[in-house]
Every structure is written in C-alpha cells, then in structure tokens.
Amino acid sequence: VLRRLALLLVLQPAIAGAHELLHETRPGGAVAVRVYHPGGAPLADAAFEVAPPGGGPLLRGRTDRNGWLAFVPDAPGTWRVRVADGAGHGAEIPVEAGASASTPPPGGGPAWLLRPALGAAVVLLIFALLQRALRRRRA
C-alpha cells in the first residue's frame, strides 16, 4: 500500500498537469491566444468562446492545429476567452484590451467619396476625348 501511495505521490503532478492548460497572448490590433499542455502539445481543434467586458460570448469557434485562436476586441477592458476540449481540459483566460480597441469607422475612410469622383472623372475624360476625335473627323 505504501509503495502504491508513494507512486501516486510521484505521479500526482503529472496527472494534475494533464488537466492544466498554459497559454500565451499577443495583443495588438488582433489578439492571438495559443493554448497548450504543459508538455508543449497544442490544444488543437478545441472549442472556444470569447466574451467582451461585462457581456456574454459573442464569438465561438475552434482552435487551429497549433492551438491558436484570434479575435479583434472592439472595446477596452478585460475580455474572457474560454477554451475546452472534450477530455476535461479547459481554461478561462483574461485578455486586457487597451483604450485603442475601438470599433473602426465604417466605410474605410474617404474611399467612398474618392471612388465615384475618380470614376466619374475618367468617364468624362473618355467622352471628352471621343467628342474631340469626332469633331476632328467631321472637320
């Protein structure tokens, strides 16, 4: 019995470690989170959900083959990432989003005005050249 208890004590960190998950985050415009086992093996194809500060999950998906997931925070504060696979492994990871995390303006800047103006100018130029050519031909 003592030998069995001693074996259990020796192996206990490894058993507990199998249910522990580590992670690393790379904040920026988008936040990338990698989840992996203590031995370094990635938690691939595991379900995850992302919740904004004070809110319920708004993004669900599965990690890629290297254990990565990514999202773009659109509000500052602490976001929560929950990852779990079907074997009892899971983690809730807080991700801090800075004040720069804000909803981008719709339309992508002045392109909405430049495109029609530039296109209309090109059309007018083509018709002006056509008119000039026709006038010369008539003369």
Add this chain to the structure above:
Amino acid sequence: VHVPDGFLSPQITLPALGAAVPLWALAARRHFGPEALEAIPALGGLTAVAFALQTVAVPVPGGTSAHLVGAALLALHRGPLAAFACESLVLLLQALFFGTGGVTVLGVNALALGLLGPLAGWLAFLGLRRLSPRMAHFAAGWLALQVSALAVAGALALQHRLDPGYLPVPGGASLLSMMLPSLAVSGPAEALFTLAAMAVLRRARLDGAAA
C-alpha cells in the same frame, strides 16, 4: 448587382461575350459616330452619373447592400442600345480600376445591367407614356432594376445547375438575395431617381429619345 469574377464558368461567360460583342459594335456605329457629336456631352455626363451611383452601396438589413444603376435613365435619354454601350464602359472601368465585377464576366454583367434591364425599362416607358409620362419614368426605373437583378440571379442559378461544384449557392438563395433588396430598396430608389432626373433633363431640354 454585379457578378464578380470567378462566379461563372466559361460555359456562360463566353456565349454572353459572344452576344455582347456584335451589340457593342452596333451601338458604337449608331450612337458614337460623327452624327452623334452633339449628343456626346450629355451622354458622357449621364454615364459619369451612372458610374458614381453604382459605386455608392447602401447597407440593407440582412447583411447585404444595394446600389442604384442609372442605366434606365440612359435608355430613356438615348435608347437601350446607347445605354448598353455606356453601362458596358462603366462596368469595364469598374472591373479594371476598382475590382468590382470583372473582365471575364463583363459580357454577362453588360447584358444584364446594360441591355435587358434598360430595354425592359424602355419598353415600360413606351407602354405607359400616354397614360402619364411621370408614371412611365417611375415604372421604367423600377422595372429596369428588377429585370437586371433577375437576369443576374438567373445567370447564377444557371451556373449552379450546370456545375454545383463551381457555384455551390442554390438558385433559390441567389434569387432571394438578389430580388429582396431590389424589390424593396434599390428598385423604388432607382424609380425615384429616374423620375427626378428625367424632370431635370426635361427642364434642361436634354431628355433626348424620351421626349
């Protein structure tokens, strides 16, 4: 409303291009020869307006967007063949410089947006102008957009029928996503635009073929 590059196979794009080329030649001879010199500035202005209208997409509930075409106005001004040529120029410039539509699908888009729609609008105008010119202008704008959207949806549905692997979207889904915004939003907007623009052209004595 445009079909983007890669959505239709050569089985559809090549026959469409084959149908469009002789019509472009005919339109160039009829509407862009020396005798059309005086009409060129107004036609150019309306084509520029059509280009601008087509680049401004308005978000529509359901995750899609809609835009005006302006080709019905061109058809009412100088006839459906002139509208076909001008709309084709718009589509070509959009494909080459703005990444909208595409060169391989130019024939399909030109026939749908430049010919079938404006032709339907033109015929609606001819049928209704004795009852009320304003109603005829309104109906021409509305019908032109519906027929164009229907033609694009038809091309997408045909592609799915020919090869579902090439375009996995079923025909019914294409039809719904094209026709709902067209019937509810862009169609009425195009009708109002055509009505207002024709009133302006009449005051400026530039209403051309629809006078």
